[in-house]
Amino acid sequence: MFLGPTIVFSAFKNEGHEFYYFVLILGTIFCLMAVYLLYSGIMTIIKSLSEEENNNFQG
Template sequence: MEQQHTKKRFLVQGIKYLAITLPLMFMGPIVINSSFKNPDHPLYYFVLSLGIFICITAMWLFYKGIQTLMKSLFGK
């Protein structure tokens, strides 16, 4: 039985996804919170939708990063 080795290309790509995710995980809630503090501002809906978009992007990149890491460790 042959031992499987880590695929380094997928490992590096997964770590890059997670490195991009980390600042977005903090930035999204901060942007949403700042929009809730200024509901009378004319750009309220734009800033709120931007914060929601950042949060959704962070969740997607986190999923993609974990999926890529698992692919590098156990995948085919």
Template sequence: MKHTNKEVLSKGIKYLAGALPLALIGPSILYNAFNNQDHPLYIAVLILGIIATFASIFLMFKGIMTIIKALFD
């Protein structure tokens, strides 16, 4: 099934919209984790922050590549 450029473009924008909250939340979680290193849940919060940050980077990359594919394909 062939997708139109408009559908592919909207999919890329959705990826970027999903990345935006993660781009704000991930570093905030990491900042809080590093400020509370003596807390018993330090490792769990640190892992959550790292996952959120990398998910944001992945979604940004996928969204930008999808938008480029929609514009130049």
């Protein structure tokens, strides 16, 4: 979660470098993966809690 912004910041500090676009794209991919994994984890927790509530009410 912290790796993506760090890589993007590093890319913006070195705009004249030949690997600028590669590092920027890599940092952006890490940021997008972090957002997806955060969303997936939260949805798993919510799903687990809602199933637990349904099981308690059934009997």
